[in-house]
Amino acid sequence: MSQGASILKSNRKNFLYGAGLAAFAVLPWMLGVYNQHVLIVCLFYTMMAASWNLIAGYTGQISFGHAAFAGIGAYVSGILAVKAGLNPWVGVAAGTVAAAFFGLLVGLLCLRMGGIYLSLTTLGFSEILHIIINNEYEITRGTMGLQVPGLTTSYSKISYFYIFLVGAVITLTIVYKLVHSNVGLNFRAVQNDERAASALGVDVVRTRLLAFTVSSALAGMAGALFGHYMMLITPHIPSLDQQFLVLSMTVIGGLGSFVGPVIGAFCLEILSEYIRAWGEYHVLVFGLVALVVARFAPKGLVGIYKAWRGKKRPETA
Amino acid sequence: MFAIASMNGIVIGVIYALSALGVSLVVGIMNVVNFAHGEFYILAGYFSYLFATALGMNLLAAMTLAVAIVFVFGLLVEYTLIRPTYGDDLYSLILTFILSIVLQNAYLLIFGPYPNKPPGWVRGATDIFGLFMYGNQRLAALVAGTCVIVFVFAMIKLTWFGRIIRATSQDRGMAELNGVNTTRLNMLSFGLGCALAAAAGVILAPVFPVTPTAGVPVALTAFVVVVLGGMGSLRGCIVGGLTLGLVENLGAAYLSTGYKHVFGFIILILVLAIRPSGLFGHKEA
Amino acid sequence: MRKISWLLVLTVALSLLAIGPAWSSDTIKVGVVGPRTGGAAATGKAFEEGIQLATDYVNAKGGVLNKKLEIVFEDTAGAPDKAASGFERLATRDKVVMVLGESHSSAALAEIEVANRLGIPFMVVEAWADPITAKNYRYVFRAGPSNSGVVNDTIAKWVAAEQFKKVAIVAENTDWGLGIAELTEKAMDKAGVPYLTVTTERKSQDHYMELTKLKAFDPDAVLAFVYGTGLHYFVAQAGEVGLTPKAIILDGAGPPSLWPDFWPNVGEYGDLECFVSSMHEKVELTELATQFRKSYVEAFGKAPTDYKSRSMFDAILIAADAINRAGSVDAEKLVEALEKTDLTVTRGKVTFGTEKGGPEYHHWMPPMLVIQWQNKEQVVLFPAEGATGKLKR
Numbered sequence: 001m002s003q004g005a006s007i008l009k010s011n012r013k014n015f016l017y018g019a020g021l022a023a024f025a026v027l028p029w030m031l032g033v034y035n036q037h038v039l040i041v042c043l044f045y046t047m048m049a050a051s052w053n054l055i056a057g058y059t060g061q062i063s064f065g066h067a068a069f070a071g072i073g074a075y076v077s078g079i080l081a082v083k084a085g086l087n088p089w090v091g092v093a094a095g096t097v098a099a100a101f102f103g104l105l106v107g108l109l110c111l112r113m114g115g116i117y118l119s120l121t122t123l124g125f126s127e128i129l130h131i132i133i134n135n136e137y138e139i140t141r142g143t144m145g146l147q148v149p150g151l152t153t154s155y156s157k158i159s160y161f162y163i164f165l166v167g168a169v170i171t172l173t174i175v176y177k178l179v180h181s182n183v184g185l186n187f188r189a190v191q192n193d194e195r196a197a198s199a200l201g202v203d204v205v206r207t208r209l210l211a212f213t214v215s216s217a218l219a220g221m222a223g224a225l226f227g228h229y230m231m232l233i234t235p236h237i238p239s240l241d242q243q244f245l246v247l248s249m250t251v252i253g254g255l256g257s258f259v260g261p262v263i264g265a266f267c268l269e270i271l272s273e274y275i276r277a278w279g280e281y282h283v284l285v286f287g288l289v290a291l292v293v294a295r296f297a298p299k300g301l302v303g304i305y306k307a308w309r310g311k312k313r314p315e316t317a
Numbered sequence: 318m319f320a321i322a323s324m325n326g327i328v329i330g331v332i333y334a335l336s337a338l339g340v341s342l343v344v345g346i347m348n349v350v351n352f353a354h355g356e357f358y359i360l361a362g363y364f365s366y367l368f369a370t371a372l373g374m375n376l377l378a379a380m381t382l383a384v385a386i387v388f389v390f391g392l393l394v395e396y397t398l399i400r401p402t403y404g405d406d407l408y409s410l411i412l413t414f415i416l417s418i419v420l421q422n423a424y425l426l427i428f429g430p431y432p433n434k435p436p437g438w439v440r441g442a443t444d445i446f447g448l449f450m451y452g453n454q455r456l457a458a459l460v461a462g463t464c465v466i467v468f469v470f471a472m473i474k475l476t477w478f479g480r481i482i483r484a485t486s487q488d489r490g491m492a493e494l495n496g497v498n499t500t501r502l503n504m505l506s507f508g509l510g511c512a513l514a515a516a517a518g519v520i521l522a523p524v525f526p527v528t529p530t531a532g533v534p535v536a537l538t539a540f541v542v543v544v545l546g547g548m549g550s551l552r553g554c555i556v557g558g559l560t561l562g563l564v565e566n567l568g569a570a571y572l573s574t575g576y577k578h579v580f581g582f583i584i585l586i587l588v589l590a591i592r593p594s595g596l597f598g599h600k601e602a
Numbered sequence: 603m604r605k606i607s608w609l610l611v612l613t614v615a616l617s618l619l620a621i622g623p624a625w626s627s628d629t630i631k632v633g634v635v636g637p638r639t640g641g642a643a644a645t646g647k648a649f650e651e652g653i654q655l656a657t658d659y660v661n662a663k664g665g666v667l668n669k670k671l672e673i674v675f676e677d678t679a680g681a682p683d684k685a686a687s688g689f690e691r692l693a694t695r696d697k698v699v700m701v702l703g704e705s706h707s708s709a710a711l712a713e714i715e716v717a718n719r720l721g722i723p724f725m726v727v728e729a730w731a732d733p734i735t736a737k738n739y740r741y742v743f744r745a746g747p748s749n750s751g752v753v754n755d756t757i758a759k760w761v762a763a764e765q766f767k768k769v770a771i772v773a774e775n776t777d778w779g780l781g782i783a784e785l786t787e788k789a790m791d792k793a794g795v796p797y798l799t800v801t802t803e804r805k806s807q808d809h810y811m812e813l814t815k816l817k818a819f820d821p822d823a824v825l826a827f828v829y830g831t832g833l834h835y836f837v838a839q840a841g842e843v844g845l846t847p848k849a850i851i852l853d854g855a856g857p858p859s860l861w862p863d864f865w866p867n868v869g870e871y872g873d874l875e876c877f878v879s880s881m882h883e884k885v886e887l888t889e890l891a892t893q894f895r896k897s898y899v900e901a902f903g904k905a906p907t908d909y910k911s912r913s914m915f916d917a918i919l920i921a922a923d924a925i926n927r928a929g930s931v932d933a934e935k936l937v938e939a940l941e942k943t944d945l946t947v948t949r950g951k952v953t954f955g956t957e958k959g960g961p962e963y964h965h966w967m968p969p970m971l972v973i974q975w976q977n978k979e980q981v982v983l984f985p986a987e988g989a990t991g992k993l994k995r
Contacts, residue, residue, distance in 0.1 A: 144777030
């Protein structure tokens with residue numbers, strides 16, 4: 001391919017990208033209040049799933065503390081706003097930093113051991129956080145939830161939609177840039193063969209630590225934004241149920257693929273809106289779908305699509 | 318206060334060790350963490366309740382049958398879900414995590430939200446040396462739990478099957494070269510791990526009735542015990558369980574009842590910071 | 603990058619799919635919020651039973667505004683954020699004219715904000731936290747107990763009537779447990795009764811250490827604010843360590859002591875346990891209550907146990923009555939009609955407080971009883987005018 005064609009192609013891509021984004025950005029104007037809410041939640045899960053994918057999909061470390069880091073972001077931001085009267089936007093920044101800090105600490109503690117140690121320690125971390133939130137009722141309001149101010153002076157779904165859209169674009173851009181940088185090459189090297197990577201001079205622990213800290217920070221940002229959107233921060237944000245949703249979305253969409261988590265987040269959130277009417281069955285259905293996909297299509301919907309296209313047009317595969 | 322806290326710490330510690338034994342065994346042999354461990358525990362509790370209460374079976378028979386069914390269920394899960402993930406430890410974690418959520422919600426539909434309790438083996442409480450009263454069913458669980466633990470240790474140390482298990486958990490490749498069918502061994506040990514969860518479930522359900530989500534804290538403590546004791550070390554499992562039980566109960570007695578479960582996690586973090594391989598773990602290469 | 607554009611097209615398409623079909627029909631829809639999944643799913647079951655009986659009752663009497671009453675039951679899973687979005691879904695997608703229900707104070711506190719923002723009348727049924735009505739929101743009503751109502755009108759008066767010298771307070775670490783324990787401490791301070799408060803973890807199954815502390819304090823009564831299965835563990839273990847029967851346990855919520863598995867779980871240690879309830883197995887306050895019991899047995903083949911089914915039944919009757927009197931489904935008219943409610947339901951005559959300032963605003967506090975299990979029979983101890991027996995120790 002000549003250089004000119006390449007530029008042309010990249011321009012076309014950028015154009016398509018911009019057009020798609022623009023189409024998506026005008027979407028809420030055509031929808032009712034309720035569906036605007038669904039879109040905002042979709043974007044929240046996009047942020048959560050994409051950042052979890054950074055650590056799980058690209059470095060192969062399964063963290064069960066992702067929802068907990070979102071919780072740290074939400075609570076730090078919320079408590080600062082309520083107790084110190086800080087501007088919620090400053091709170092969101094503080095929450096992101098706090099999540100990054102705790103991510104770094106947890107990472108330092110168990111990334112040396114990696115693998116299952118990380119999974120179990122993050123699980124323990126999320127449990128400690130839960131107990132603290134419940135017990136420190138005076139500060140966190142426990143299960144009652146902490147009522148916090150919104151991000152905008154007047155409540156409007158449309159403005160929250162754009163806030164979350166920007167948040168999602170920031171998250172996806174950071175993930176994209178990281179993965180397509182030298183560091184990203186290291187990520188994949190670490191995932192594929194730890195020992196070989198280390199022999200080639202890749203600092204395995206530092207690479208994982210970077211991914212883990214960034215991923216935690218992004219979760220913190222998502223959580224803080226979500227808390228201010230709901231205007232209520234509850235222990236449900238850092239719960240295992242939430243962790244389950246984020247994990248299922250990423251796995252169903254496609255673990256380790258860039259678009260996978262986005263597709264997963266949208267599909268599952270919208271699916272859940274449809275099957276919610278089934279009451280107690282809906283989590284079960286959710287779980288079964290996730291289980292079947294995880295078992296039979298470990299690369300998720302993106303993997304299925306690629307395989308299908310590969311069959312149809314073998315020459316381009 | 319100290320007497321009952323220590324006593325309760327030991328009893329709860331043995332219970333923790335028993336619940337963690339299955340996790341530890343499966344980690345040791347297959348390097349797979351079964352996230353749905355707590356749900357297998359709950360399933361056995363439900364079965365023993367159903368067989369003993371609804372079908373009026375003999376208590377011991379009901380418990381044995383419950384453990385046997387869960388063992389078979391474990392074999393099936395290994396065959397359908399775990400086997401394709403060999404070599405990818407983390408994928409099995411994802412699969413069993415989803416499985417645990419599926420099972421919790423299935424239990425909610427099948428058994429309802431109310432707690433279920435199989436009939437107790439004994440009633441009342443015993444006066445321990447004039448110091449405090451202690452529930453008889455807990456004492457019975459202590460005895461039964463100790464028996465199961467001793468049985469597992471005897472099996473690992475003394476039998477041909479135990480030798481294969483030890484060989485495989487030390488060096489999988491070498492064991493294969495020596496003619497061990499590791500696929501079948503995996504299936505068997507996963508089933509055994511589930512059966513151990515089930516044994517814990519039938520022993521403990523009369524003390525702590527089962528609900529659809531009661532498996533989550535069980536699995537959590539089991540994981541803490543396993544990391545605390547060192548991945549895959551059965552001896553570490555016992556020490557880890559007892560440590561956790563004692564720390565939690567003494568902490569609840571003297572520091573705060575609301576933070577009982579945090580004490581265990583703090584010990585876990587300390588151990589990870591100082592000796593990451595756990596109390597009895599061998600350092601990973 | 604093509605991936606991304608493809609992805610965007612897909613998400614747009616999917617999002618368009620999310621636009622649910624808008625249907626109109628000849629029913630009037632009322633929403634119900636409550637936990638159908640999660641730890642308190644039992645309450646959702648009780649609500650469902652109440653809904654079934656109440657819609658049959660209302661529709662048999664001609665429905666509302668000559669249309670059929672339809673209930674849309676939204677699951678909150680007991681989580682405030684799910685509750686808030688569920689409430690919003692009922693109002694904006696299902697277009698309900700009014701919402702009833704809730705049993706978690708945390709969820710209710712999230713929902714009242716949405717109700718107030720959207721201007722949808724919301725009648726809380728079994729969420730007890732004071733601020734729900736103390737916030738004095740125009741659209742928020744409560745036809746059920748409040749924490750301060752239960753503590754001041756029932757528990758504190760009962761403690762005084764039985765002349766307990768020392769009481770222990772046990773609180774699970776939730777908003778309800780910690781909140782009602784604090785109110786109880788205040789009431790005990792006022793009455794000059796010495797007390798000891800112990801907090802316990804909601805998920806904890808083992809209460810031996812908490813119980814040992816209580817036993818050392820040697821109270822006459824233990825006021826237990828522990829919900830669900832936790833209460834069963836607590837009562838059984840209190841018997842094992844010998845705290846009971848010397849001390850009397852009061853279940854400060856009620857339903858867990860009535861759940862079908864209470865007796866299998868606590869065994870003989872359940873005898874002499876007391877609980878707060880708005881329903882007694884034999885004593886009925888109104889004719890409608892007798893009728894409710896009859897149709898309940900007919901419909902479900904068992905006697906009603908969880909009184910929350912009847913609370914929901916009452917709430918739907920109150921709502922139907924208000925809609926009929928308002929003569930429209932306009933929110934403002936509904937609020938006015940609710941404020942003028944004067945209706946006899948199973949638990950007595952309903953009127954809502956209209957004085958602003960405290961939790962009594964828009965609140966109807968149903969009478970609550972203290973009942974003791976004596977040889978598996980329910981004996982009403984309090985209030986004195988309804989008592990069927992004396993406290994046995």
